Amino acid sequence: MAERGGQARRGPWLWGVVLLVVLVAWACGRSGDTGNDRTGGATGATGSTRKPEASAHPSRTPTTPTPKPSPSGTNTPSGKYDPAAYAPQVRARAAEADVSPRLLMAILYNESYKPHDPALERAWQRYKPGAAFGIANMHRAAFDETKRGRAFAGRRWEELPDDRDLAVRAAAWYLHDLARQLPPHPSGPYDKDELLGLGYNTGAGNMQAFARGATPGSQAADYLSRLRSNWGKAGRAVARTGGG
Structure with missing residues (x-):
């Protein structure tokens, strides 16, 4: 996940434990929310990799603005999430940011360890304000930093769960900045x-530091291992749309 500091994300096993908590929180939120508040708000801070900044008012939940339509036509997600279904967006946004579409797709596979349902993401974010948003698991600070001076500068981090094309675009440009x-x-x-x-x-x-020869910790090493294991299917996914 893109974070603003140096923490690696938690392992996929955590989601087996917290999913029940999220479902309970989501149910409670739906029963207690009305009007626009039901879409969920977000406080806190990201995906492609930086430590989230603490919210000045962690107990407050601002209203989330209505998401703008995705240029690709994929706006409000529904059904089971499969990264390969977003190969067209991956190829387009990777080309826009001049990064590898295969790498971008492999990262989406790495970040698919948790359920990417907008309602569940917002329910979990209410429980943990520093949580990441969107299919690329980006924190607020990383998104806000990445969008500066870019064509999506007017977009908001709170839109990421609903607009997967925006999530892919932000991740692509984050990789561009890392490069x-x-x-x-x-x-x-x-x-x-x-x-x-x-x-x-x-x-x-x-x-x-890793480029200078430092050894990754256990969580980063696990992330790298899964990235390598996802490399083959990531290549096949982007190749099915005419490129790789």
Whole structure:
């Protein structure tokens, strides 16, 4: 997940424990909310890899604005989430940001460890204000930093659960920014895509350390292992739409 500091995301096993809590929170939220508040608000801070900043008012839940339609026509998600279904968006946004579509797709597979349902994401975010949003698991701070000066600068982090094209676009540009921070001649054992994947998970500072030969911790190492295991199907997914 894109975070603003150097923390790696929690392992997929955590979601087996918290899903029940999220469902309870979601049910409680639906029974207590009215009008626009039912869409859920978000306080806190991200995906492709930085530590979330604490909210000045963690107990407050601002109203989430109505999401703008996605350029791709994919706006409000429904049904079971499959990263491969978003291959057209991955290819388009990767080309826009000049990053590898295969890497971007592999990251979406890595970040699919939790249920990407807008209502559940917002319910969990109410319980944990620093949680990430969207299919690329991006925190608020990372999204706000990434969008500066870009065509989606007017969009809001709160829209990520509802607009998967926006989530893919933000992740692509986050990878673009990470690539600009890589040392010109890394001395570590990882290639560029592996370093960018680690950077997406742990932040630019840690990515630079790994490029100099530092050893990833257990969570970052697990992220890298899963990225490698997802590499093949990520390539097949983007190739099915005419590229790879």
